[in-house]
Amino acid sequence: MISRRPPLLLLLPAVLTVLGVLLPLAYLVFRAFGAEASELREIVFRTRNLELAGNTLGLTAAVLACTTAVALPLAFLATRTDFRPRRFLMLLGVLPLAIPGYVGAYALIAASGFGGTIQALTGINWPGPSGFWGALGVLTLFTFPYLFLNLHAALRTQDPSLEEAARLLGRTPWQTFLSVTVPHLRPAWLSGALLTGLHVLGDFSVVSLMRYPTFSAAIYQQYTAAYDRVYSAWLALLLLVLTAAVLLLEARLMRGVSLSRVSPGGARQPTTVRLGWGVIPAWALVLLLTGAALVVPLGTVVYWLTRDFDPAALVDLWEAAQTALGAAAVAAITTTLLAFPLAYIGSRYGQQHRWARLTERAAYLGYATPPLAFALALVFFSLRVTPSLYQTFPLLIAAYTLHFVAEAVGPIRTSLAHATPRLEEAARVLGLSPLQALTRVTLPLIRPGLWVSAAFVFLSVLKELPLTLLLSPTGFDTLARNVWTYTEEAQYAAAAPYALALALSGALLTLLILRRETGKASPQGQQSTPHRLPEASPQQGTPL
């Protein structure tokens, strides 16, 4: 029998995670209120803040609408129709995730306009994307996989008998889709939408390149262009408030949604819709998406690479790749180590104890905090409280870990669900200590989950920009950082090798994860673990 109280050792990481995120944020508040009263009033009641809030929320809503318009048909095609090849749809729905937004924005900017790829190849001077529409386009193309993965999993595992019942009761297929299928997608949509929303709120790179002012773009601009940091601190606080509001809204919409099957039902595949002539618009969507999200970005990078290739740059590329891969590897290990106890507590004690569920959710705190605000808070905090950590590698790793631990919890949690506690109990009865039972029975069982977690964090750290920009040690050049610096200066050829290296390593990792995740989706495993990427599965969708 396992004791009902968890070992205190396991609680420590949760406490550290919460403190690690909240302490710097508390210091940010302290800093923000450090200004004089008159200055404070002037800062807080600036009309610019309203405009930024409007832009930020407007863009978030628009991106949600557009990603849904792309992800839902694609997910439907991939799960419920005779569209072939299905495997290609899956790739198309996942691979854009490997391309960071700033690489996508870089590619689309460098592809268009006078002297861009499109003009060089076709002679047409295609207008460059910028402003609201530019930001919307790029964010849609490279974040829709969050929704796609969730909707795909939900559509695939939905109980077909409900739809059959609706059809038997005389509904047309279209009515059935609207009144049965779509409402059942709500939880999946909400958790995917939350990830997309958090991503848009926190993104500064795409909006900066597209010159569309949102809160994150304004924080970055203040950070780089003003001698005074009080306003940056305030913008970060306002963004935190906005993010909290979005989280509360999501939690509210999620409340009372209970659409799970009461009984297991038959493990049957849903009926397949025959497309007929509908195959034409389906292919149109697929080709358009392939072109915009994959062919144009990669084509542009390759074009600029061959146009102005400087072999001397390979030395810098190699160094940047080493730095980036090294940091990503270390962060992947530390994050997985931190995620394990959180997932373990949630999985083993969460059923009976509310505090255990809260502990697990602590992981989402760092993920929901907009990275630029978090980085700024850490800069202030480390200088005043832990100056020896300021601009050091350990602090950067700590920031990555706290920010990405939520991504690592998901897969570990899923594998823990499969490794039944009965085995641990048996090991204990046979005389093993709790630690021995853990290392000799449970850990070997959940090893695949640990690998997926680590791979996920590795990929995320590789792409990460805001934390890296603000917190990295002097001379710490990563692939992401170089793409950003050169793109900001419109040196497209110089940015190309770094962008290509990032996109290729990202694609490779995504494919590996996808293989691993789909490979284990056996028929009996399907119900409990719909194959979806772990970051797209916060428990019941409420991350806090």
Added chain:
Amino acid sequence: MKLVLLATTALLLAGTSLAQSNTSLTIYSGRAKTFVDPVVQQFEKQTGIKVNVRYGTDAQLVAAIREEGARSPADVYWGNSVGALGELAAEGKFSKLGTALTRNVSDDYLPDNRTWLPTTVRFRTLAYNTAKIKPADLPDSVLDLPKMTSLKGRIGWTVSYPSFQDFLAAMISKYGEATTKTWIEGMKALQPKDYKTSNVGMLEAMRAGEIDVALTNHYYIQRVNRLSYPIETYFFKNGDIGNLGNATGAGILKTSKNQRAAVRLLQALVSKDAQTFFLSVNFEYPVIGNILQPTTMLPYADIIKRSPRIDPTVLPKNIEKAQKLLRDAGLL
């Protein structure tokens, strides 16, 4: 599991020691890597002193040095503008430089109290697309640019760029805040496109036909001239604020524990090699004599006459004012 833990600890320790083991020089550079890296590498080769460079914008690094206070890891600040350098000098952040260092340097931009050393000189100008604009149609003074309603939507500027903010600060010094405010608002009415800090991006956009004129620094136009872009330089009348000259420069932080090595670095920046390099790679005017200039550039003696004389010591305060005006106008 244990192995993983051990490996992590080892890696973290390695990371820490990498970050801390150097007793060498740290430069905070507002200047781009392209201009800094070759000079630094040459310096490392000649002296054996290891140099770390932290790149950023002037404002970001000035703010960092302020935040860091006595704990700043920076030994040398190498900035893009008189404004940023003056800001740090005014706060007493810099050590006074010896005459051995400043002896051969032109005193046009050398501050009287010798707190920092000019490294190159550059000028504000107007770039225009030769296919679209006749120079005769352009105004004599930058102050009249807002009147050019024919250019509505066709003007580029870089609001976050330090040289641009210095230019506004100089306008405040010479004409006062009210005139500057009116100028900003007049310009805003012409819906200029803001390229943030990217002058290169702005001139690329001019080539792409997005804009026809752009407020920029002289050397950006020199650079694209070499690529035969249809872009030329327009100077306003002599002494106009639109032709403002500005220096890049470097100062040694008082908090640095490597003062002597830092002096050697500054010496290297005004050496003939480095000065020739700045001119050849970026067309910036040298601060020492006897360096041959390309014929596409106005001789230094001519161009310095076109620039107004502005007291550099009041610039920092006026930059804060300029930034406030830009924020009030919703531009920053």
